[in-house]
Amino acid sequence: MPVTTRRDGPILVVTLDRPDKRNAMNAQMTAGLDAALNLLEDEASLRCAVLTGAGQGFCAGTDLAQWAGDPTPRGGPYGIAGRTLTKPVIAAVEGVAAGGGMEIVLACTLVVAGQSATFSLPETGLGLVAECGGLFRALTALPRNVGTELLLTGASLSAERAYALGLVNRLAPDGEALPVGLRLAHEIAARSPVATAESMSAMRAVTARHDDTDWAATHRAKTAARASADAREGVDAFLSRRPPHWPASSSLSRRT
Structure with a gap:
């Protein structure tokens, strides 16, 4: 299975387990992550999850040779990016969290990282946009100018x-990162389940105020980018391991 789970008392450890592809997301991984987080939310004995990656990196984003499958009913893109989390999920990041990998991190509740870990949103180099929450979450999780630069x-x-x-x-x-993430998860699990759940609900109400608008803006950007010649060239260049040669016809569309 490309996503594995194990229990550490009340903690669910979820591992993106496709190390030969740097844990890049395909449809099977999206389904596996969705199932793991559904288990977290549905089982009362589980209080928190720690999400990590197998091998040397967290997640390199979408596998462009296969793509990441359709959004799931409960989890949205990747099975997490559109999810209404009712219990905390801690990202334990080693190595690279790139593109969709960083967007998965941004969808989590808390983040632990190894000292050499890196975060990036390289989609514009592929003629694409950060379509799984990164376009708006990067601007709130980081200072706006830093998120914009990424x-x-x-x-x-x-x-x-x-x-x-x-x-x-x-x-x-x-x-x-994983042991530190587990210690943090156990700190959370030692607190009142009711108070934790109510805190998650209240914080979600605050942070989700603009979600509909943010996702609608992301959908417009995603649709335009994916339909462009730039996207075809960017993805082909990436898969061919060559620099992209942007079409001479590329132009900016009018935005309102």
Whole structure:
């Protein structure tokens, strides 16, 4: 299975387990992550999840050779990006969290990262946009100008800078993100289940005020980008491992 689970008392450890592809998301991984988080939400004995990646990295985003499947009914893109989380999910990040991998991180409740971890949103280099929540969550999880720079340039953000800017809650030695994430999860699980659930609900109400507008704007950008010659060239260049040659006909559409 490309997504595995195990229990550590009241904690569900969820692992993106496709290390030969840097845990890039395909349809099977989306379905697996959705099923794992459905289990978290539906089973009363589970209080929190820690989400990590197998091998040397967290997640390299969408597998462009296969794509990531359709959004799930409960979880949305990747089975998490559109999910209404009722219980905390902690991202335990080692190595690369790129593109959709960073968008999965942004969909989580808290973030732990190894010191050498990096975060990036490189979609514009493929003629695409960060269509799974990154277009708006990067601007709220980070200072607006920093999020904007990541979205427009594809630049990488180091774990240490992400920690200084507040995206990362706890910085761990390399290889220790999962143990540190588990300790954080157990701290949460030791608290009142009712108070935790009510806190999650209240925080969700605050942060979700603009979700409909944000997702609608993302859908418009995604639709336009995916239909463009730039997207065809960007994806082909990536799969062919060559620099993209943007079509001479590329032009900016009018935006209202």
